[in-house]
Amino acid sequence: MATKSALSVYKGLLRELSINNSKFSYRSLPIYLKIKDEYRRHRPITAKHCKPNDEILFVASTYLSYLESARKRKIIQSIYSKGERSVQQAANIVGLALPEIIDRPYSPIDQRSQQ
């Protein structure tokens, strides 16, 4: 019951593989060769051995979904894992600053009374 077409899943996989691979192209990845090979092997029909329709495509889109959701989850975690912003930071985002609080140091009353 895969809803995406084989080509869009393939494109999605390539996109996921090329993210974070700044040093090398994804073309050198063995997993890429494997996926390409599988795609070529099942080109005419995406069902293998006359099993239920789109079996291999289902696996491919599951893998795509795995890569995608793991990556997005990491992004959300990196954004929100630092806790909430302080009032000052929140004000800075919208270009405002908190009013400066003029506060004199606390003068101990007890000592003065002793003197």
Next chain:
Amino acid sequence: MYDDNLVFIVIGCWTNPFIPMLVGSSLIRYCFRSTSSTSNFGLTNRERKRFYKTVSTVESSQSPTKYEILLDQRKLKTPSGNLVTIENEFLALSLAHEWNQQLKKIDLASMHLNSLINTVIDNPLKLNKEQIIAKVMHYLDWDTLLYRSDTPEEFHQLQITSWDPILKVVNEHLNTKFQSTYDLHVKDLIRETDRQIIEKYLSSYDRSSLMIFLFIAEQLKSILLSICLIKQFRSVEDISVLSRLETEFQISRWTNVEYYHDYDILDTRSKIAAAYLIFYCLNNNITRTIMPKDTVW
């Protein structure tokens, strides 16, 4: 299961600073060089630096073909020290890719393929097939799909339109007669014959697959949805939404909170996607690719 390794390494650090280095060069573990506290048993989510440059897969035996993962020259091992050997090529490559994706730090918590494969190989709770089936069957009595709520009316309708097709498909496929209820005090909602059918269906799989199945059922809180996924009736995206239908309904009414709802659904989705991939690879042999041996990237 972790204390033996941990104690050994920690003692090694106190007595001789070179021992942990020697251990580290041959073994890769969660608790590698954990010197600080002995109470966390190496299970903390403390990120470690990427200590390897290249990840590669090698064939360790010809027939049946088995693959091992190499981080530089070190063989990947499970937390209890077993060698990670995988029979399926696609699974081995995707596991290697997962290790390769850890760019600067190793985030074990996000590596679901890795942790699931470790669990399957180690079997930390030492469960046998019957025990796992009993654990899975426990979820049948509290299946999400069977116990429903009739208020509010929109949610009631939503449950019927989205869960009834799943029930119908499962009932047709397994010749069962599962029925939903709106009452918590129904006796014998699951008929004995249906129970036997599910048990028989589960026992057709081996222990490793059942461990994965248990993991999926735990995530989805539903055996029927798990069967639906295994039989490829619905995609991973659909299944993960169906398993948290009420949350989705509340989101549609109120609003989506990214750092809670999105995080939650992405987490579930990546977990069951990883579990499904392993389940599929354990039960189906994806054909081999002709590639130069010992490919390194």
